[in-house]
Amino acid sequence: MTDTIFALSTPPGRSGVAVIRLSGAGSGAILDALAGKPRPRPREAALRRLRDRQNATLDRALVLWFPGPASFTGEDSAECHVHGGEAVIEGVFEALRAEGARPAEAGEFTRRAFENGKLDLTEAEGLADLIEAETEGQREQALAQMGGALKTLYEGWREDLIAILSAIEGEIDFPDEDDVPGALAATAGPGVGALIAALETHLDDDRRGEIVRRGFTIAIIGAPNAGKSSILNRLARREAAIVTDIPGTTRDIVEVRLVLAGFPVILADTAGLREASDRVEAEGVRRALERARDADLRLGVIDGTDKGARPPDALRDGDILIVNKSDLGASDSLGAIAVSATTGAGFDALEAELSARVAARLSRREAPALSRARHREAVEAALSALRRGRARLIDAPELAGEDVRLAIRAMESLTGRIDVEDVLDRVFSQFCIGK
Ligand SMILES: Nc1nc2c(c(=O)[nH]1)N(C=O)[C@@H](CNc1ccc(C(=O)N[C@@H](CCC(=O)O)C(=O)O)cc1)CN2
Ligand SMILES: Nc1nc2c(ncn2[C@@H]2O[C@H](COP(=O)(O)OP(=O)(O)OP(=O)(O)O)[C@@H](O)[C@H]2O)c(=O)[nH]1
Numbered sequence: 001m002t003d004t005i006f007a008l009s010t011p012p013g014r015s016g017v018a019v020i021r022l023s024g025a026g027s028g029a030i031l032d033a034l035a036g037k038p039r040p041r042p043r044e045a046a047l048r049r050l051r052d053r054q055n056a057t058l059d060r061a062l063v064l065w066f067p068g069p070a071s072f073t074g075e076d077s078a079e080c081h082v083h084g085g086e087a088v089i090e091g092v093f094e095a096l097r098a099e100g101a102r103p104a105e106a107g108e109f110t111r112r113a114f115e116n117g118k119l120d121l122t123e124a125e126g127l128a129d130l131i132e133a134e135t136e137g138q139r140e141q142a143l144a145q146m147g148g149a150l151k152t153l154y155e156g157w158r159e160d161l162i163a164i165l166s167a168i169e170g171e172i173d174f175p176d177e178d179d180v181p182g183a184l185a186a187t188a189g190p191g192v193g194a195l196i197a198a199l200e201t202h203l204d205d206d207r208r209g210e211i212v213r214r215g216f217t218i219a220i221i222g223a224p225n226a227g228k229s230s231i232l233n234r235l236a237r238r239e240a241a242i243v244t245d246i247p248g249t250t251r252d253i254v255e256v257r258l259v260l261a262g263f264p265v266i267l268a269d270t271a272g273l274r275e276a277s278d279r280v281e282a283e284g285v286r287r288a289l290e291r292a293r294d295a296d297l298r299l300g301v302i303d304g305t306d307k308g309a310r311p312p313d314a315l316r317d318g319d320i321l322i323v324n325k326s327d328l329g330a331s332d333s334l335g336a337i338a339v340s341a342t343t344g345a346g347f348d349a350l351e352a353e354l355s356a357r358v359a360a361r362l363s364r365r366e367a368p369a370l371s372r373a374r375h376r377e378a379v380e381a382a383l384s385a386l387r388r389g390r391a392r393l394i395d396a397p398e399l400a401g402e403d404v405r406l407a408i409r410a411m412e413s414l415t416g417r418i419d420v421e422d423v424l425d426r427v428f429s430q431f432c433i434g435k
C-alpha cells in the first residue's frame with residue numbers, strides 16, 4: 001500500500017486561504033478523523049470544523065473528498081481549504097502526521113497521477129510548464145502539451161513503428177519462397193520513409209517550443225557610446241544599465257526580461273565593440289561577441305552623429321540595425337530604424353518591429369512543438385535509428401528490425417511508457433511541493 005502524502009498546494013506563508021492536499025489509500029479515514037463524519041459527497045465542498053486528536057479545533061474549513069480512481073492522482077484524495085495562517089497550517093499538518101500521513105516530495109502528486117496512468121510524461125511536463133508560465137505564449141504551449149498534443153503525436157508514431165516491426169518480423173519468420181530480394185523494402189520501406197519525413201519535420205522547427213519555454217534572446221551590440229545601454233533602459237522602462245558619456249562604460253552583460261507579443265524575451269546589453277587595451281574591457285568585448293553569436297536576434301546600434309560609423313560585423317542577415325541619436329539630426333540610413341534613446345522617438349516603431357520578429361518566429365503553428373532538449377534528443381535518436389534501418393531493409397532485415405525497435409523505445413521514453421528512472425526523477429523534481 002502506498003503512503004498517504006500531504007502538502008500545502010498554495011504558496012508558503014500567510015494567505016487568505018491555503019489549500020492542503022492529501023492523497024493515498026488512507027485519505028478517507030484521515031479526512032474522517034479530522035473533519036468528522038459523514039464524509040462530504042465526492043468533489044463537493046463542505047464546511048467542517050477540523051479537530052486534532054485532543055479535540056482541539058484547528059479551523060473551520062472547506063473540505064473535499066475525491067475517491068479514486070476518478071481523482072487527479074487516481075488515488076483516494078482529499079483537500080482542506082483552510083484559513084492561511086501559519087498556526088492553522090502547522091496544526092493541520094501535525095494532525096495529519098498524527099494520523100499517519102507524511103509530507104509529499106516535490107512533484108509527488110503528479111508522479112502518482114503519472115504512475116496511475118492519468119497523464120503521460122509529456123502531459124506532466126506540460127503541467128509543470130503551465131505552473132511556470134509567465135506569458136500568454138508559454139501558457140498556450142503548456143496547455144496544448146498538458147492536453148496531450150505531444151502524447152498523441154508520439155503514441156501515434158509508436159503505433160506506426162509497431163506495425164512496421166511486425167511486417168519486418170513476419171518477413172523474417174515466414175519468408176515467402178516467391179519473394180524477390182528487396183520485397184521488404186517495397187512493403188515496409190514507404191512506411192519507414194514517411195516516418196522519417198515526419199520526424200524530420202518535427203525536428204526542423206527552429207527550436208520554437210524550446211525558445212517559448214526559455215525565452216527569446218536578443219543581444220544589443222555596437223561601438224562604445226552608440227547608446228546601447230540607453231536603448232536597453234528605454235525598452236525595459238527602467239535604469240537597468242549604467243549610462244555615461246565615457247566610452248567603454250558597460251563591461252558585464254546586463255539582462256532584462258520583457259514580454260513581446262505574449263512571449264518571454266531576454267534582452268541583453270553588451271560592452272561596446274572595439275580593440276580594448278584594458279583587460280577588463282577586453283573580456284567584456286569577448287563576452288559581447290559570444291552573446292551576439294548565441295542570441296536569437298541581434299540589434300546593431302550605430303551612433304547617427306558618427307559619420308564613419310558602420311554596422312557591427314557580428315550582425316547577420318535578418319538582424320535589425322538601429323541608428324541612434326536622431327534628436328541630434330542623425331543622417332538617415334537605408335533599412336535602419338532611426339531612434340533617439342534620449343527623447344524616445346522611434347521606439348514605437350522599434351518595439352513593433354521586435355514584436356513582429358518574435359511573433360513570426362514563435363507563433364503557434366498547426367503542429368505541436370517539442371519543448372525540451374529531452375524531446376529533441378529522443379526524436380533524434382529515433383530518426384537516426386530509422387535512417388539506418390531503412391538502409392538495412394534489403395540486406396539485413398533482422399538488423400532493420402532492431403533499429404525499428406530502438407525507435408519504438410525512443411518513443412516510449414518520451415511518453416514514459418518505459419521506466420527510465422533518472423528521466424522521471426528529473427522531470428518530477430522540477431515541480432513545486434504540493435503538485
Ligand atoms: N482545488 C483544486 N483546484 C485545482 C486542482 C486541484 O487538484 N484542486 N487541480 C489539480 O491539478 C487543477 C484542476 N485539475 C484537475 C484535474 C483532474 C481532476 C479529477 O478529479 N479528475 C478525475 C475526474 C473528475 C470528474 O470527472 O469530475 C479523473 O481524471 O478521473 C481534478 C482536478 C486546478 N485546480
Ligand atoms: N543626444 C543623445 N544622446 C544619447 C542618446 N543615446 C545615448 N546618448 C548618450 O550617449 C552616451 C553613451 O550612451 P550609453 O547608452 O552609455 O552608450 P553605450 O553604447 O551603452 O556605451 P558603452 O557601454 O560604452 O559601449 C551617454 O552620454 C548618453 O546619454 C540619444 O539618443 N541622443
Ligand SMILES: [Mg+2]
Nearest residue numbers: 228229249250
Ligand atoms: Mg553601455
